[in-house]
Amino acid sequence: MKRTGDAAVIGLVALAHGLSHFFQLIIAPLFPLIKEELGVSYAALGFVVALFYTISALFQPVAGFVVDRFGGRAVLLGGVACLALGTLLAGSAPSYGVLVAGAALAGLGNSVFHPADFSILNSRIGSERLGYAYSAHGIAGSLGYASAPVFSGSLGALVGWHSALYAAAGVGLCMFILLLVNWRRLHMPDAHEKRPQGKTDFRILFAAPVVMCFLYFAIYAGGLSGLQSFSVSAMTVQYEVTAALASSALTAYMIGSAAGIFTGGFIATRTSRHDLVAAGGLLLSAGWVSLIALQLIPGSALPVFLALSGFCVGATGPSRDMIVRASTPPGATGRVYGFVYSGLDVGSLSTPVFYGWLMDHSLPQGVFYTVAGLTLLAMLTVLQLPGRRKVLA
Numbered sequence: 001m002k003r004t005g006d007a008a009v010i011g012l013v014a015l016a017h018g019l020s021h022f023f024q025l026i027i028a029p030l031f032p033l034i035k036e037e038l039g040v041s042y043a044a045l046g047f048v049v050a051l052f053y054t055i056s057a058l059f060q061p062v063a064g065f066v067v068d069r070f071g072g073r074a075v076l077l078g079g080v081a082c083l084a085l086g087t088l089l090a091g092s093a094p095s096y097g098v099l100v101a102g103a104a105l106a107g108l109g110n111s112v113f114h115p116a117d118f119s120i121l122n123s124r125i126g127s128e129r130l131g132y133a134y135s136a137h138g139i140a141g142s143l144g145y146a147s148a149p150v151f152s153g154s155l156g157a158l159v160g161w162h163s164a165l166y167a168a169a170g171v172g173l174c175m176f177i178l179l180l181v182n183w184r185r186l187h188m189p190d191a192h193e194k195r196p197q198g199k200t201d202f203r204i205l206f207a208a209p210v211v212m213c214f215l216y217f218a219i220y221a222g223g224l225s226g227l228q229s230f231s232v233s234a235m236t237v238q239y240e241v242t243a244a245l246a247s248s249a250l251t252a253y254m255i256g257s258a259a260g261i262f263t264g265g266f267i268a269t270r271t272s273r274h275d276l277v278a279a280g281g282l283l284l285s286a287g288w289v290s291l292i293a294l295q296l297i298p299g300s301a302l303p304v305f306l307a308l309s310g311f312c313v314g315a316t317g318p319s320r321d322m323i324v325r326a327s328t329p330p331g332a333t334g335r336v337y338g339f340v341y342s343g344l345d346v347g348s349l350s351t352p353v354f355y356g357w358l359m360d361h362s363l364p365q366g367v368f369y370t371v372a373g374l375t376l377l378a379m380l381t382v383l384q385l386p387g388r389r390k391v392l393a
Contacts, residue, residue: 008185009124010133012178013117014140016076019175020113021144022151023083023106024052026168027090028229029153029247030161037161038096042233046356048103049229050349055107057345061205064115064338072116072123072334073186077179079116082109084172091165114341115334120186122325130325131318135265138317139258142310145228146254149247205339213324214343216381220282221347223374226367227253230355231306234364239299249302256307260314268318275323275382281316282379285309286372293368313375323382347374 027034031045067075083106090102117137125133155164179186204210227250235246260281267277288309291297297305324340351370358366 005185006125006129006133008182009120010129010136012182012185013120013133014136016080016175016179017113017117017137018140018144019080019172020083020110021141022148023087023144023168023172024110025145025148025228026087026152026165027103029149029232030156030164031229031233032243033156033161034099038093038099040096041356042230042359043353043356044096046229046352046354048100049225049352051100052103052107052110053225053345053349053352055104056110057342057349059108059111060114060342060345061335061338063112064334064336067112067115067119067334067338071187072119073179073183075112076116076120076186077176079109079112080172080176080179082106084109084169084176087165087172088169091162091169093162111342111345114344115338118321118324118337119334124186131269131322132265134268134318134321135261138261138264138314138321142254142258142261142314146251146258149232149250153243153247204335209326210336210340212381213340216278216320216378217341217343218347218350219374219381220378221344222351223347223371223378225348225351226355226371226374227306229352230359230367231371233359234367235299235302237359237362238295238364238368239302241299241302245299245302249306252303253306253310256310257314257317258310260311261317263311264315264318267315268322271319274319274326277319278316278323278382279379281312281314282375282382284312286375286379288312289368289372289375293365293372295365320382 028049031042034040035042035045063075063079086102086104086106086109088102089105090099093099093102121130121133121137152161152164152168155167231250231253232243232246235241235249236243239246264277264281268274271277288305292302292305324337351374355367355370358364358370
């Protein structure tokens with residue numbers, strides 16, 4: 001089949017993915033303001049993050065089945081709408097309960113992106129360009145993360161956290177309109193492809209390589225959520241730096257991750273050892289974070305070391321996506337990607353309350369020790385995937 005408009009499809013899907021990452025991190029930089037106004041603890045705010053990822057984790061496999069049945073574009077638009085509406089509700093919150101409700105609705109929206117995105121890309125993009133498509137997809141996600149602290153942190157300081165979240169909801173509305181205008185470009189010509197023979201839908205999800213990929217994502221995300229949600233607060237306490245410098249360090253991590261993903265796209269298209277690429281990047285990333293935990297660097301160097309950590313882990317992204325693709329039977333893209341990438345949500349929901357507890361008990365260094373430890377554990381997990389050594393070159 002002749003494939004046309006690859007760049008446009010990649011761009012639209014990447015922008016949508018970047019938006020999902022933007023919304024995942026839009027509230028955390030506002031925690032100090034929300035804590036003061038609503039009078040809640042960091043642990044309670046950690047629960048808001050955990051609920052977001054719980055809802056996303058529960059519904060992401062469901063979204064995968066829906067995508068396999070009906071295609072990805074309508075599901076993708078629905079996810080963008082829920083993210084925008086949930087953020088709007090959170091922004092209007094006069095109480096903790098409404099904030100929780102907004103996080104739940106936004107979590108529902110977040111659940112659709114990986115199964116919808118990868119189903120559209122795998123359906124529309126030629127195999128010779130998939131490594132670059134995955135790279136663009138990951139770069140957009142990292143840039144979404146990088147822009148969120150600057151966006152919400154700056155607006156929160158200027159006009160308050162309510163208005164900052166209203167503005168974020170407006171960004172979601174703009175993305176919804178863009179996808180709607182480009183509806184035809186996101187059509188999946190093989191949305192109803194033949195299902196695999198000899199296995200039921202659920203048995204596919206419990207194949208050993210699929211389960212191992214799920215565990216890899218869950219453990220890795222448990223560490224990443226600490227950086228996303230509590231590293232700014234931890235750095236301001238442990239290193240006694242300003243919130244602005246700590247926020248810039250988190251942004252440096254995300255920008256470094258984007259640069260790493262760009263590099264990783266070239267690596268993924270030129271190697272068959274995707275397992276070693278993933279393991280090596282995670283090992284180096286954990287090393288940089290360990291130096292921060294041990295406080296062996298000056299506070300002014302935090303952006304540099306977090307950028308290095310982000311670059312190393314980002315370089316593993318396209319190879320990681322190749323590993324998942326190699327584990328996916330024909331006709332099961334939505335289901336497998338929905339299940340495997342729900343590991344990101346499971347890991348993200350499992351740790352925020354613990355990170356909040358560390359901060360409430362004046363243990364900011366514990367945040368970075370936990371991040372480094374989970375990153376190393378993820379490295380050991382991916383090395384248990386020897387069957388991935390001969391995947392696409």
